[in-house]
Amino acid sequence: MQLQPIDTSVTLKDHIYERMRAAILGMDIYGAGVDLRLDERSLADQLGVSRTPLREVLIRLEQEGLLAVKPRRGIFVQRKTLAEILEMIVAWAALESMAARLAAEAASEAEIASLREMAAKYSLTSQGADIAEYSDDNIRFHQRILDISHCKLLGVMAEGLFVHMHAVRRRAMGEEDRVAKSVVDHMGIIEALEARDSPLAADRVRDHTMRLHDHVRQFWRAAEQTETS
Amino acid sequence: MQLQPIDTSVTLKDHIYERMRAAILGMDIYGAGVDLRLDERSLADQLGVSRTPLREVLIRLEQEGLLAVKPRRGIFVQRKTLAEILEMIVAWAALESMAARLAAEAASEAEIASLREMAAKYSLTSQGADIAEYSDDNIRFHQRILDISHCKLLGVMAEGLFVHMHAVRRRAMGEEDRVAKSVVDHMGIIEALEARDSPLAADRVRDHTMRLHDHVRQFWRAAEQTETS
DNA sequence: TTCTGCTATCTGGTATACCAGATGCCAGAT
DNA sequence: ATCTGGCATCTGGTATACCAGATAGCAGAA
Numbered sequence: 001m002q003l004q005p006i007d008t009s010v011t012l013k014d015h016i017y018e019r020m021r022a023a024i025l026g027m028d029i030y031g032a033g034v035d036l037r038l039d040e041r042s043l044a045d046q047l048g049v050s051r052t053p054l055r056e057v058l059i060r061l062e063q064e065g066l067l068a069v070k071p072r073r074g075i076f077v078q079r080k081t082l083a084e085i086l087e088m089i090v091a092w093a094a095l096e097s098m099a100a101r102l103a104a105e106a107a108s109e110a111e112i113a114s115l116r117e118m119a120a121k122y123s124l125t126s127q128g129a130d131i132a133e134y135s136d137d138n139i140r141f142h143q144r145i146l147d148i149s150h151c152k153l154l155g156v157m158a159e160g161l162f163v164h165m166h167a168v169r170r171r172a173m174g175e176e177d178r179v180a181k182s183v184v185d186h187m188g189i190i191e192a193l194e195a196r197d198s199p200l201a202a203d204r205v206r207d208h209t210m211r212l213h214d215h216v217r218q219f220w221r222a223a224e225q226t227e228t229s
Numbered sequence: 230m231q232l233q234p235i236d237t238s239v240t241l242k243d244h245i246y247e248r249m250r251a252a253i254l255g256m257d258i259y260g261a262g263v264d265l266r267l268d269e270r271s272l273a274d275q276l277g278v279s280r281t282p283l284r285e286v287l288i289r290l291e292q293e294g295l296l297a298v299k300p301r302r303g304i305f306v307q308r309k310t311l312a313e314i315l316e317m318i319v320a321w322a323a324l325e326s327m328a329a330r331l332a333a334e335a336a337s338e339a340e341i342a343s344l345r346e347m348a349a350k351y352s353l354t355s356q357g358a359d360i361a362e363y364s365d366d367n368i369r370f371h372q373r374i375l376d377i378s379h380c381k382l383l384g385v386m387a388e389g390l391f392v393h394m395h396a397v398r399r400r401a402m403g404e405e406d407r408v409a410k411s412v413v414d415h416m417g418i419i420e421a422l423e424a425r426d427s428p429l430a431a432d433r434v435r436d437h438t439m440r441l442h443d444h445v446r447q448f449w450r451a452a453e454q455t456e457t458s
Numbered sequence: 459t460t461c462t463g464c465t466a467t468c469t470g471g472t473a474t475a476c477c478a479g480a481t482g483c484c485a486g487a488t
Numbered sequence: 489a490t491c492t493g494g495c496a497t498c499t500g501g502t503a504t505a506c507c508a509g510a511t512a513g514c515a516g517a518a
Contacts, residue, residue: 008300008301008480009299009300011300011500011501011502012501012502013501013502039468039469040469040470041468041469041470049502049503050503050504051470051502051503051504052281052501052502052503052504053501053502053503055285055470055471056284056285056288056501059285059288059289060292063289063292069470070238070470071237071238071240071469071470071509071510072237072468072469072470072471072508072509072510073469073470073509073511074468074469075469075470084382087380087381087382087383088382090331090380090382090383091324091327091380091382091383091386093327094323094324094326094327094383095320095323095324097323097327098319098320098323098326098435102319151316151319153313153317153319153320154316154320154323157320157386237509237510240470240471240472241471241472242471242472268498268499269500270498270499278472278473279472279473279474280473280474281471281472281473281474282471282472282473284500284501285471298500299500300479300499300500300501301478301479301499301500301501302479302481302499302500303498303499303500304499304500459518460517460518461516461517461518462515462516462517462518463514463515463516463517464513464514464515464516465512465514465515466511466512466513466514467510467511467512467513468509468510468511468512469508469509469510469511470507470508470509470510471506471507471508471509472505472506472508473504473506474504474505474506475502475503475504475505476501476502476503477500477502477503478499478500478502479498479500479501480497480498480499480500481496481497481498481499482495482496482497482498483494483495483496483497484493484494484495484496485493485494485495486491486492486493486494487490487491487492487493488489488490488491488492
């Protein structure tokens with residue numbers, strides 16, 4: 001008889017973390033009259049746990065930049081400024097560009113082929129798909145590049161950045177036009193990878209992401225947050 | 230009369246964090262018979278605080294990859310595997326390469342000049358300085374590049390990576406030879422920045438850091454850790 | 459009516475108590 | 489001498505109590 005060990009490392013905190021994270025990402029952070037203040041006790045009540053494990057989760061979420069804890073003031077969902085969003089995209093470009101470079105050097109044919117497969121969905125019917133769906137697939141495409149770089153850390157670090165993009169989407173995306181351009185970019189990236197041209201792949205990925213950078217800078221809807229500190 | 234507001238946001242936790250972090254970084258993590266287990270209660274006693282704030286600090290340190298908390302087993306200082314170290318260096322190269330690119334485009338003359346100043350110390354007397362001192366100045370040089378990119382996030386993310394290099398130094402550095410080569414690399418980087426050649430600057434920074442990558446891979450002393458989980 | 463200062467109360471910070479899983483030692487059985 | 493099962497105890501996880509700063513509303517003075 002053969003038994004798999006039971007994973008005892010999952011604790012209450014982990015469940016709380018998932019719930020909280022999902023709840024925060026589900027919020028329309030940038031909405032006008034949205035209440036960004038959280039209340040520890042009330043949250044603990046709703047989740048049916050005590051404050052202690054909840055607080056540890058809140059601290060973790062603070063580390064990830066999703067929350068801001070202000071001593072004796074309150075806990076707030078963190079709104080990112082345009083400048084911060086732009087910096088995240090720059091960092092993302094840096095990481096993914098490196099991932100593309102590594103992928104061009106070391107990824108298997110099958111791995112690169114899997115990218116083409118993902119892109120194929122849009123190459124023909126590019127105008128038919130709706131934005132939201134494309135946006136998800138788009139993220140997956142980029143994560144796949146990070147995966148096939150075989151450098152886990154790049155993926156992990158980028159993941160921490162993607163999280164924040166989720167909220168931004170509602171605010172700065174939206175032009176139909178970009179989808180078509182994006183598809184073209186993706187094909188260019190795939191071709192560079194297939195050609196094992198690592199500098200070219202790195203450049204194309206970086207340029208592609210930096211185009212998003214410029215787009216966000218241009219179309220960020222200035223419903224600016226008023227809070228200072 | 231003019232008064233500056235008192236910063237009330239510094240709390241016990243922050244002090245504990247500093248102490249713990251310094252203590253951990255000061256440890257010879259990779260020593261042979263080093264005890265990597267920490268005891269919450271004992272630490273709380275030593276610091277003169279209760280477990281609660283200490284735990285929050287420990288969780289933060291876990292997030293940063295310095296500690297590993299194993300439920301009902303203990304808290305351990307995290308040893309990095311060679312693979313993990315190498316991935317960190319890759320990520321570092323990605324971030325700093327991007328920083329160099331931005332710096333070449335946007336840094337002021339004065340900022341670039343400050344790099345030359347830092348490098349000057351070693352350009353002539355390159356053989357005189359001891360390794361430890363050079364190593365510190367070396368880190369500062371790289372942080373300066375991240376600074377003058379004017380992208381804070383790149384610096385912050387790289388900082389989180391540098392922390393781990395501290396412990397690695399004892400283990401994989403040491404050849405006098407590398408100092409001289411490193412100095413040459415630095416001058417090349419500075420020249421590319423001065424020429425405002427951003428692709429070249431990015432390439433040189435990346436190559437330089439990836440040379441460290443190769444060096445570590447080659448000279449990592451295999452006194453391998455035995456623990457599995 | 460307006461301003462001042464007290465106070466009730468809300469919030470996060472910290473301390474402490476208790477719970478349950480993990481370990482290791484030891485007695486008793488074989 | 490060796491193996492097994494139980495128990496004492498150690499460790500982190502969770503719950504709860506209490507503290508002090510932050511706020512806002514109100515009462516009383518000017």
